[in-house]
Amino acid sequence: MPRRCPSWRRLAAICVRSSFWSCACALGLAGNASAAEPPSGCGPHVAGLYIYSPFYEEEPEKRGLDLDMLQELERRSGCSLRSVVESRLRIWDQMRRGVLQLTLSSVITPERREVAEILPYLQARFQLVLQGSATAGVSSIADFDARPGLRLMGVRGYAYGPTFGAWAQRLRQQGRLVEASDFHGAVRMFRAGRADGLIVAPSALPDVQAAYPGSTPPRVLDPAPNERLLVGLALSLAMPEADRQRLRQALAAMRQDGTLQALVSRHFGEHGARLMLLRGE
Helix, strand or coil, rough: CCCCCCHHHHHHHHHHHHHHHHHHHHHHHHHHHHHHHHCCCCEEECCCCCCCCCEEEECCCCCCCHHHHHHHHHHHHHCEEECCCHHHHHHHHHHHCCCCEEEEEEECHHHHHCEEEEEEEECCCCCCEECHHHHHCCCHHHHHHHHCCCCCECCCCCHHHHHHEEEHHHHHCCCEEEEECHHHHHHHHCCCCCCCCCEEHHHHHHHHCCCCCCCCCCCCEECCCCEEEEEEEECCCCCCCCHHHHHHHHHHHHHHHHHHHHHHHHHHHHHHHHHHHHHCC
8 A cells, every 4th residue: 555645744854854755755745736736838928018098007096908908818828927017118128138028009110020029909190289389380290390499299219100200300319309208297298388299199189188177278280190000919039939829829819709899999989999900910
């Protein structure tokens, strides 16, 4: 009849007195305990979230499209995913250094594709908000450029696409670009008069308008109405291929069965979902 292994209370003392059998039992118990809670086999991986309503916010509670998507990706893929909150600039710096393994709702650029596989699921665009003297006589980027006293507000680490990206770089070289560390900071600085123009996505216009209670909201200009930017799930190229495959399949299933559309509609409304969802790619 097989001998029973000793209880854990006696384990240390027995192994010190040492019989091969007792210590072998201890190893067997440790192996069984480990087998009772097997790892998922995928991860753990760290996702960078960025505070930018309604993609993610922490007050009055943690919520947002990116948080919902991260939880759904974890559930479907079986991957262990945890999140940290960082600025856009730090998210991509940490992606390059291997500190973070994924991020969501990321505008796709050639530079970002050097360090991550980016799976598109949304489309985005940017507009220009004007205040003060810029609200008169400025109807294009060229008009803004022609008035050297005007300054533009942006956010460090943002990818604005061909039109706005090139413009922001040009004004940076001229000393006419003011940059904040995050979008909410940019709105506060803009409201305080630190700049005359602010680059903003249509989904964030309510946040800008809310900063002007009881007064005329700033004017919205649309210099690049046909420009479409692809937005996706970024997976570090350092992540194991098998793990990336799990997350690819999870995202594809979310798009196919309507889960992604439901999540976007929850945070942006039906009209917003129609504008933002990527079709046929």
